[in-house]
Amino acid sequence: MKSEFKKYTEANRDAWNEVTPKHQSAAKEKWDRAFMQPSFVYMGAEEVDLLNQMGIKGKYVAHLCCNNGIELLSLKNLGADECIGFDITDTVIQEAQERADLCKIDCQFVRSDVYDIGPEYENRFDIVYISSGGMGWLPDLKLFFAKAVSLLKEDGLIFIHEIHPFSEMLSFDDAKVDDVLRIVEPYFKTEPYIEFGGLDYVGGEQYDSTKPQYWFVHKLSDILMGLIENQISIEHFSESETDISAGHQRIEQAQAGVPLSYILIGRKQKKTRD
Numbered sequence: 001m002k003s004e005f006k007k008y009t010e011a012n013r014d015a016w017n018e019v020t021p022k023h024q025s026a027a028k029e030k031w032d033r034a035f036m037q038p039s040f041v042y043m044g045a046e047e048v049d050l051l052n053q054m055g056i057k058g059k060y061v062a063h064l065c066c067n068n069g070i071e072l073l074s075l076k077n078l079g080a081d082e083c084i085g086f087d088i089t090d091t092v093i094q095e096a097q098e099r100a101d102l103c104k105i106d107c108q109f110v111r112s113d114v115y116d117i118g119p120e121y122e123n124r125f126d127i128v129y130i131s132s133g134g135m136g137w138l139p140d141l142k143l144f145f146a147k148a149v150s151l152l153k154e155d156g157l158i159f160i161h162e163i164h165p166f167s168e169m170l171s172f173d174d175a176k177v178d179d180v181l182r183i184v185e186p187y188f189k190t191e192p193y194i195e196f197g198g199l200d201y202v203g204g205e206q207y208d209s210t211k212p213q214y215w216f217v218h219k220l221s222d223i224l225m226g227l228i229e230n231q232i233s234i235e236h237f238s239e240s241e242t243d244i245s246a247g248h249q250r251i252e253q254a255q256a257g258v259p260l261s262y263i264l265i266g267r268k269q270k271k272t273r274d
């Protein structure tokens with residue numbers, strides 16, 4: 001990986017290691033209990049329908065930026081075969097693996113920067129899965145998609161359920177602003193946001209950190225061109241007013257017609273043979 005990116009991804013690792021105990025105090029036991037129930041699935045109905053339609057059963061799945069594993073454990077409970085989650089943060093990988101072992105759900109969790117995932121994982125997966133708030137931590141989307149595609153078998157699928165880029169223009173702390181629909185940030189933004197603290201969207205604890213975190217806004221054109229340039233053909237794209245960021249709940253409640261999330265499914269094209 002380019003060394004200039006390490007500055008960002010390692011700082012984000014520190015910030016996530018710092019906040020994870022706060023997330024765990026608020027929700028670890030809840031998720032342990034939930035996954036003790038057979039076949040528990042965390043995702044909502046629209047996503048589960050799409051996962052079933054794309055044939056999740058029996059598939060080899062990689063989840064990139066998997067955090068505490070609740071989505072990957074759910075994919076396993078939906079019938080996926082081999083399930084491997086990758087995340088840069090030490091504490092979340094430990095929590096995810098402990099939960100999988102406790103609940104006897106056969107998933108493996110690997111601590112790695114996504115840009116550094118090793119060659120032993122290449123051409124291995126039928127599905128690469130990415131979900132809410134994963135891509136914003138990544139300084140280079142084209143390189144990320146190149147990595148994701150390298151993990152896929154030929155004809156494999158990439159499934160993205162993410163925060164809508166449009167909603168990045170609105171305040172992510174919408175409980176604190178009067179007009180939740182006021183545009184407060186530009187859509188076209190090349191420099192990352194540098195923030196300190198504020199990552200406890202689970203327990204809601206306010207804290208000031210000494211550790212900077214870097215958040216990158218990826219426009220819709222960055223996402224689409226990043227996929228197209230990595231030989232992905234898009235087979236599904238839907239937008240929704242559902243908030244998956246935990247920061248736009250008042251906008252969701254207002255039903256103001258704002259796109260807050262999207263699901264995209266793309267397929268790795270077969271190599272053309274001469």
Ligand SMILES: C[S@@+](CC[C@H](N)C(=O)[O-])C[C@H]1O[C@@H](n2cnc3c(N)ncnc32)[C@H](O)[C@@H]1O
Nearest residue numbers: 009016065067087088089113114131132133137
């Ligand atoms: C908001 S979580 C997304 C996962 C899940 N959808 C969730 O809501 O919990 C973001 C995750 O991305 C991980 N992450 C950030 N940068 C990464 C990188 N360069 N490589 C791997 N994981 C990374 C963080 O450690 C964190 O666990």
